[in-house]
Amino acid sequence: MTTPTQTARATKPGRDNNPLRGRKLPQAVVVLLPIAVLLLTLGLFSITGLQGYAGYVVTALVLYLIVQSVVSFAYEGPRQARDRLATTLIYVAFALAMLPLVLILAYTLARGLRALSGEFLTHSMFTISSFEAGGGATHAILGTIYVSLIAAVFAVPLGILTAIYLVEYGGRTRFGKSVSFFVDVMTGVPSIVSGLFIYTFWLLTLGFSKTAFAGALSLVLLMLPIVVRSTEEMLKLVPTDLREASYALGIPKWRTIIKVVLPTALSGIITGVMLGVARIMGETAPLLLLVGSTPRINADPFNGQMSTLPTFINQYFGLAAGNAQSPNADRAWAAALTLILLIMAINLAAKAVARFTRAR
The missing domain is CATH 1.10.150 (DNA polymerase; domain 1)
Known part of the structure; x- marks a missing residue:
């Protein structure tokens, strides 16, 4: 005997015996x-x-x-x-x-793991000939970190303040629309163009030499629109009710932005900043023009040339001269794998920071 419950289950929509499904x-x-x-x-x-x-x-x-x-x-x-x-x-x-x-x-892992070791991560190429095995990319890893941090120091506050202006103050004014337009233009500017601009202004016009600081200036132009756009979108997601509630309590606008709007959007802003840093860490063309290369560790970003992982990869791929089994090719692939792991670590850190700093 069929119970009502069994009949209901047999005729429940979504079952295979439903005639409407075919x-x-x-x-x-x-x-x-x-x-x-x-x-x-x-x-x-x-x-x-x-x-x-x-x-x-x-x-x-x-x-x-x-x-x-x-x-x-x-x-x-x-x-x-x-x-x-x-x-x-x-x-x-x-x-x-x-x-x-x-x-x-898969190919980067297969080739990079052959040369990636503790020695590669803790030694530089100083006193090591390019034709012999050994050495490492410590100087390039530190150079990449230095250049990226300097670029972030300039791009992050400028980008966040610009986004605050566009969202909270002058987004609909003529000047605000002009700023938004130029941010869109900067988003599509090739990296080599920013490198050529800084090269012409900083090196040729002002007479400075190749340094990590010069390379960081070109990366600022690439990172700034990313920070502006990501921060702008996060600020737009903050509910208007929170702002109005703060205004109703008599809190001025600037304090509302600092105490209400920014903490609410903080996780998204941090994620955008970290993704912007990861974006500029892989740039090569501006660094070839402005930073140069050196086989030793240089901790002074304002004096002397400095190697970075992208320039290290470019240099040793060139020295490999088509020989895929040479030590130079192994160094280049190990540096490429190191750069991928470094960017992956930054992305994971951005997700972790966004998770623990989001408003509750």
Whole structure:
């Protein structure tokens, strides 16, 4: 005897016996269909002149889309077949977008781990010939940190204050619209252009030499629009009710911004700042023009040239001269892996800081 509860469960929307859903492909068919297509593609490659991994993947993908559509149209009907085809195309597009990133990370790990060691992280290239093994990238790691910190010291306060002005004061005025327009323009300026501008102004016009400070000035131009835009978006997310409640208590606007608006948006602002720092750490062109390179540790950002990880990679890839097994190539790949790990650590730190500083 069927109870009312069992009847309700049997007729509950979303069950497979719901007549509005139509028939669905059995799970066994969904699992076995890709395997059958891969075997079919392998057979085609064995009896024809097709070859190559890329050709195999493309052929298998096209055959899978065709076979899946035919089977789905025959079993599920046109509506479900179109839905299944669109879903498959979305997954394929996502996989194709992720494929270059995965390949880059995998190859960098495979090559970088061969030379990455404690000695590489704790020694410089001073007194080490480029033709022999040994040495490390300590001077380049410290140079990257110095240049990025100097750029952040200038870009972070300027960016936050500019965003506060655009959101809280003059965003709708003519001057505010002009500032917003130039921030958008700076967002699309190539890094080499900012490097050439500082090179012309700081080195050629004022007569200064290549230093870490000169490189940091060019990175400020690249980091500033990122900080402005990220901070601006975070400030816009602060509810207007919080501002109005503060004004109703007689608190002036500047104090409301400091005590209410900024603490509420602090986690997002910190995340934007950290992402901006991670963005400029991988820049190469401005640093080649303005910072230079040296094999020893230079802790003075205002005097003498200083190596950074991007310039270190560029230098030793050039010295490798196409020999993928030379010590110079190993150094370059190890430095590339170090840079990726450093940027990854900054991103993870940004997420952790945003989590523990968000308003509750």
